[in-house]
Amino acid sequence: MYRLYRLSTRLLEKILSRKYPERFSPPGEDGVEVWMHAASVGESRVAAAILEETLRLRPGLRVLLTLQTRSGLEQARKLLKSLPGIRIRLAPWDGPGTIGAWLRKLSPRVLVLIETELWPNLLFEALSHGTPVLILNGRLSSRSFSRYRRLRPLFAPLLARVSMAGVISEEDRERFLALGIPPERVRILGNAKHDLSFRRVEDLDPVPLVRRLGLRPGERLLVFGSMRRGEEEAVSRIISGLISVPDLRFAVVPRHPERAPEFEKHLTARGLAVSFFRNNHQLAGARIIVVDEIGPLFTLYALAEAAVVGGSFQPLGGQNPLEPAILGKPVLFGPHMENFPLESRILLSGGGARQVNSVEEALSVLFDWLHHPDKAREQGWKAFQCARKLRGASRRYAELLLRFL
Template identity: 40%
Template structure:
């Protein structure tokens, strides 16, 4: 009893401190800064929602990756007899996330920008939408929103939940507060056993956690049918290989370009396409090739007739680019960013390398063991991995390993929706 009282007091004190901090931020000029940073969708971010459907399911996906997971869940929801008639509201934070949602989800959901996590804005948005359920994708844990949902008796779910070792370490430092936040979820529907163990270690009761698998697998399987390698066939220089580096972060582009330069001595006509995780970095990535005058680099949207390195400057083309590649690299992994999604090239059977930091995708270790992906640590190892990937026998081996890996996956979106819909009256 004493421990329960102490836990409740810690949660309330933590929420009071959180609200005080948010109020201080907004009162101290934070709103002016946010107005400049998020000029698009300002009314919605301040909780002023107009014409939104009431009484449906509100799904929140912060950006591109989470939107992909959400697309599979919404597709499952709309294909279900009970869910097809339910309105769906999808909120994002970033503009790139919104653009991806429009491509993948279209009219299956009404799209808004998520309200900032203050009592005033959250209450205003909930008053307008009056959802029957709220679903946060992957890592989204906004204390005020979750607290308000709980107070109103609206069931909230964490879907495709993930908690990396790094994030777990941060939350553990304030475990009593975060236990209170996580207690606002009816169920935590997580990807893998590793995620479950981390939530358990924070003190989340075992009966609240369900391992459902990775919804991104279902989303990607649906997109695979739409992938069109021929769309980027013109990027090839004759029969020479095409390499794609996807979702790179600052500090990786130079390594990728250096590895590509090493290969050029053996494959003179080879070309490289780099897709930075943040398209606004595109010109900086082009500049990373300047130390090598023999490499002609430019933006993918304005390529000259003769070029060697192209840099994508908009969101969206990566999946099709992977399908056209001979070999790939998955970014966010040679720097401490937790890695990006290794499933995309693997689903297409493309030999793909990644760096040592794949903390956000713990199942990558199993992919490596099965031969569906390859870990590298530096420029030379990346060049060697790409060189081996060009051998027909290696490509066939990787395709078989990828098929074997995906045979063990699938159905996560259906399992997730089955739990959520059981709470809808």
């Protein structure tokens, strides 16, 4: 199966290289010790957390970080601008000629793939050049695993030769084993993304957002974070059920800002007044704010009385429940948290989160927290204690990486 993939990508190389020359031209860099490859914005955060720890342990290391998307490239440059020795650029096309040229030019001592950036020619060429291949912060959602399992004949012979895979959870370990990585080469090391969230707390300044929202003493904020397509009705029903609570305000943050008008439409259909966040600096008194830009969610969590985590009220796998937990907030999510099994399990077992199966259950939990704030604060404290247990993964990944240098 790999031969067919190799042949097709070689043919496409000739066609696409004229249209996207930057993806096919050899890198300007000569000789790096680490070539790290990640996908987009989320993975760039993971890469940044691991690289910060790696360079703390081994200053002066020469690293090239490649990203698949321009948004990921911009995010990585922001996160790593203070670290010397790291060069960042767009990833090459996964063609055998292109990848071979990159490897000959770079001569990396190790290739690091972040999460699920498994590209057949990149794997094959690196292994053929004798370059150790590591998978760090490895994760396979149920959806990704189904896709890769169908392609097992393509990936299994390559993954069997990977030097080591550090993965997030037991579920991820079982899935990587099923794709062909030998058991002795898979280790559960946690999620490096959480370390970056802890560092963000140190730099957090909520005052500008408090002023923009016009939050007054005694007002409370309920935050719906990273809400996804199909969750508009659940959000509007919950807010409609809580709108009578005095001094309670609501911030709805869609995972994708372009979905903001859909949330606004469902809320106004219930007779609720909505204000958009973007370009609006007169939000004092606005009961319901729909956030139509990227960026404010973490600070909103810091100001929240409680957090409702999206992607969990539809079969979408859930969003990260640890961000509000790190900030000491009680966390509520729906029945679908398949993409965060370890985090949700630890929060639930430690009493830091509640999982509900319906809007009615969600309203019951939220009413309880709002009418018994001491209970909400206690659950938030437990959430923080649970989150602390998941720190330190980026250092473990850095130590694993340095073993191969």
